[in-house]
Amino acid sequence: MLHKENQMNIKVVLQSEIKHPYSAVAYGIFESEKHPEREMEFLGDEAVGLVSRLREDKIFSGKPRELFSSLIGRGTMAKGIVLLGLGNEDKFAMTQLREIAAGSLSEFRRLKAKKAAVFLPSFLSKKLSFDEAAQTVTEALLLASYRFDQYRLKSDASDSSSKNLPEEIDLIVSKAGEKSRSEKGFSAGEVIASSINFARNLGNEPANIMTPTRLTEEAKKMARETGLKCAVLDEKEIRKLKMGGIIGVAQGSTEPPYVVILEHAARNPKKTLCLVGKGITFDTGGISIKPAKDMEKMKYDMMGAAAVIAVMRAVAKLKLPFHVIGITPICENLPGENPQRPGDVVIAHNKKSVEVINTDAEGRLILMDALSYSEKFKADAIIDLATLTGAVAATFGDKCIGLMTNNEKLRDRIIEAGKKSGERCWELPLWDDYLDSIKSEIADLKNVGSGYAGTIVAGKFLEQFVPKGKPWAHLDIAGVAWADSSKPFNPKGPTGAGIRLIIQLLRDWK
Numbered sequence: 064m065l066h067k068e069n070q071m072n073i074k075v076v077l078q079s080e081i082k083h084p085y086s087a088v089a090y091g092i093f094e095s096e097k098h099p100e101r102e103m104e105f106l107g108d109e110a111v112g113l114v115s116r117l118r119e120d121k122i123f124s125g126k127p128r129e130l131f132s133s134l135i136g137r138g139t140m141a142k143g144i145v146l147l148g149l150g151n152e153d154k155f156a157m158t159q160l161r162e163i164a165a166g167s168l169s170e171f172r173r174l175k176a177k178k179a180a181v182f183l184p185s186f187l188s189k190k191l192s193f194d195e196a197a198q199t200v201t202e203a204l205l206l207a208s209y210r211f212d213q214y215r216l217k218s219d220a221s222d223s224s225s226k227n228l229p230e231e232i233d234l235i236v237s238k239a240g241e242k243s244r245s246e247k248g249f250s251a252g253e254v255i256a257s258s259i260n261f262a263r264n265l266g267n268e269p270a271n272i273m274t275p276t277r278l279t280e281e282a283k284k285m286a287r288e289t290g291l292k293c294a295v296l297d298e299k300e301i302r303k304l305k306m307g308g309i310i311g312v313a314q315g316s317t318e319p320p321y322v323v324i325l326e327h328a329a330r331n332p333k334k335t336l337c338l339v340g341k342g343i344t345f346d347t348g349g350i351s352i353k354p355a356k357d358m359e360k361m362k363y364d365m366m367g368a369a370a371v372i373a374v375m376r377a378v379a380k381l382k383l384p385f386h387v388i389g390i391t392p393i394c395e396n397l398p399g400e401n402p403q404r405p406g407d408v409v410i411a412h413n414k415k416s417v418e419v420i421n422t423d424a425e426g427r428l429i430l431m432d433a434l435s436y437s438e439k440f441k442a443d444a445i446i447d448l449a450t451l452t453g454a455v456a457a458t459f460g461d462k463c464i465g466l467m468t469n470n471e472k473l474r475d476r477i478i479e480a481g482k483k484s485g486e487r488c489w490e491l492p493l494w495d496d497y498l499d500s501i502k503s504e505i506a507d508l509k510n511v512g513s514g515y516a517g518t519i520v521a522g523k524f525l526e527q528f529v530p531k532g533k534p535w536a537h538l539d540i541a542g543v544a545w546a547d548s549s550k551p552f553n554p555k556g557p558t559g560a561g562i563r564l565i566i567q568l569l570r571d572w573k
């Protein structure tokens with residue numbers, strides 16, 4: 064069974080209905096706020112006195128990420144208080160709140176608060192409604208609490224999932240009218256965060272466990288649980304459909320390849336969207352083998368597929384009014400008994416021939432088949448997510464997703480969703496000049512170019528397999544799919560990149 068999360072119980076509570084005192088309550092304070100203590104009257108005189116003193120003496124100014132926590136009197140509604148600096152109110156939106164709210168969890172842990180609360184009205188701004196604030200705080204808390212420690216002895220896990228984690232966190236609202244909106248935001252946040260944590264689990268599992276067969280099983284199981292339609296193409300069917308790219312990549316491994324197709328139907332769908340995700344459960348490079356250093360990280364070369372599977376889970380649970388199809392080609396890139404050789408020619412599903420110059424450029428070889436296969440769904444737009452090139456990490460580091468597209472409208476939507484979800488995207492051009500370097504002497508294309516502009520050339524390659532005339536976007540997530548150091552809402556490891564982005568894109572699609 065896949066790693067089970069340590070669930071904190073989060074719920075929305077009306078201020079007037081609070082019965083028990085909390086171990087700690089978190090408040091947000093903007094730099095511009097004159098009297099934040101007024102909101103805290105229900106916590107008692109001691110909290111009010113402390114906060115007004117902190118303000119007057121300029122000990123706490125409300126700068127972004129500023130933190131102050133302290134224990135207060137035992138007789139009040141809270142034994143501890145956590146103050147979070149929110150910075151400039153005009154700039155305060157979901158992205159800022161997500162990071163700051165994640166910080167409250169570490170303070171709750173430090174105070175060993177079993178029963179914690181977040182005072183929601185203190186986080187509102189012009190750019191942030193009740194439902195958005197509730198969604199974002201929920202996301203932040205659940206993402207920040209994520210740990211993957213199922214392979215460690217419990218006694219050794221110093222930063223383990225359960226250590227000092229609050230058992231309950233209440234999201235406090237002060238007016239009855241705010242409750243149902245906040246509850247809506249809370250449930251969306253819960254679905255989004257649990258989907259991201261699900262993808263993180265898939266990525267954290269080592270490649271000897273998360274084999275192509277296992278990843279396929281996990282997708283099937285998720286589909287059963289959420290009511291999604293799920294079809295699996297096995298090796299025989301992949302051959303019948305003449306997906307030569309997938310067959311070629313998978314042939315060096317004893318693990319068979321699969322293509323998983325998840326489908327979410329809606330009664331009056333606004334649009335039909337195809338999502339395609341790269342699912343290489345381990346990328347050794349094949350015969351064009353990778354150096355040993357950092358190769359262990361190539362277990363996360365399936366995070367594009369994990370993101371697509373997780374988005375499908377969220378789309379189903381949120382009942383989004385779209386027809387969405389998730390297509391994930393899944394296999395392993397190993398130099399086994401009968402591996403693909405450099406120089407081999409394979410024929411893609413759309414009949415184009417490709418000379419495989421470098422067996423390590425395998426992502427594009429499995430995606431070319433999946434992209435051309437997507438034609439059958441007659442989608443209004445196709446988006447692929449893939450840990451495709453090291454070059455995108457060289458260009459952007461872990462600061463954004465590399466976006467390449469053939470459609471301006473789709474680009475604008477994605478960029479906007481990126482800003483809102485905090486998963487920034489930056490566009491790279493797909494000028495036709497970039498095609499020159501992937502023309503082969505003996506086939507229609509070759510799978511690598513000169514070595515320059517690696518991210519763009521990979522995108523240009525994929526474009527050749529997009530069904531004719533279809534709006535398409537390629538998201539290279541190789542720089543952001545894995546965190547090399549801990550972040551407030553992301554421990555070291557797979558991030559679940561792209562999931563919030565695509566859900567935001569769909570929810571904002573007019």
Ligand code: BES
Pocket residue numbers: 346348364421423424425426450451452453454456511512517541542
């Ligand atoms: N999975 C890798 C890309 C990658 C590299 C992701 C580093 C995350 C971190 C991909 O299959 C690959 O090996 N790409 C090659 C392409 C090259 C051979 C043209 C690369 O980026 O070096």
Ligand code: ZN
Pocket residue numbers: 346348422423424425426
């Ligand atoms: Zn590779």
Ligand code: ZN
Pocket residue numbers: 343346364423425426450451
């Ligand atoms: Zn790869």
